[in-house]
Amino acid sequence: MHIKLIILLGVLLFAGCASxxxxxxxxxxxxxxxxxxxxxxxxxHQKIMTGVSSFYAEDFHGKxxxxxxxxxxxxxxxxxxxxxxxxxxxxxxxxxxxSLILRINDRGPYVKGRILDCSYGAAKKLGFLNKGTxxxxxxxxxxxxxxxxxxxxxx
Numbered sequence: 001m002h003i004k005l006i007i008l009l010g011v012l013l014f015a016g017c018a019s020x021x022x023x024x025x026x027x028x029x030x031x032x033x034x035x036x037x038x039x040x041x042x043x044x045h046q047k048i049m050t051g052v053s054s055f056y057a058e059d060f061h062g063k064x065x066x067x068x069x070x071x072x073x074x075x076x077x078x079x080x081x082x083x084x085x086x087x088x089x090x091x092x093x094x095x096x097x098x099s100l101i102l103r104i105n106d107r108g109p110y111v112k113g114r115i116l117d118c119s120y121g122a123a124k125k126l127g128f129l130n131k132g133t134x135x136x137x138x139x140x141x142x143x144x145x146x147x148x149x150x151x152x153x154x155x
Contacts, residue, residue, distance in 0.1 A: 045083060045140070051115025053078075053091070053136040055123030056108070065106040068149040076125065079106035079117040086144030091116065093126040094135040100125050104144060 061073040067085040071077075078091065083104045092099040102122050109117035116136060118126065128134035 047140045049115060049138045050094070051136065051138075052113055052133050053093075053116035053118055053123075053126075053128070054109055054111065054114050054133045055118040055120055055129070057120035067105045067147070069105055071106065071119070073120040075119050076100060076102045076122045077105045077119045078102050078122060079108035080104045080115070080138075081107060081109075083140070084144035084146035086147060087140060088142040088144070090139045090141055091118070091122070091126065092137045092139075093128060094137055095131075096127050098125070098127050101141065 056079070057073045060071050063071050065071045065077070066079070078089070080087075083089070085104060087104045088101060089104065090099055090101050100122055102118070106117070109115075114133070116138060120129070123129050126134065126136075
């Protein structure tokens, strides 16, 4: 009887010291719940996308972006509907072949048929301020952490 108990304790002790599995279910692939409680499929992003970009400027200058930072219309940032916040992308204007590396820090555009909303500064560097919109290629360089950046209020 004592031998069985010692063996059982040894097995339990050994099992307790085993390492945890290295790979588990990732948060990215787990289904998300919508406000109604139904599960939604996770969004699968392509590394290269094409579509129409617009830009936004004065109306939002100084207001908070989706990731919590203050929008600077002269900076080189952009809004995308679903790419993780803080994703770094190369945006190429397909009409003039100018390209720019920028960061996704906001959500939008909210106009049907558009894929990206650049800051005024980004649109200027990409050469489509006068036109208002342009065809772009978006290439993901580094996936963002989707984190909300807390800003400090003035004392």
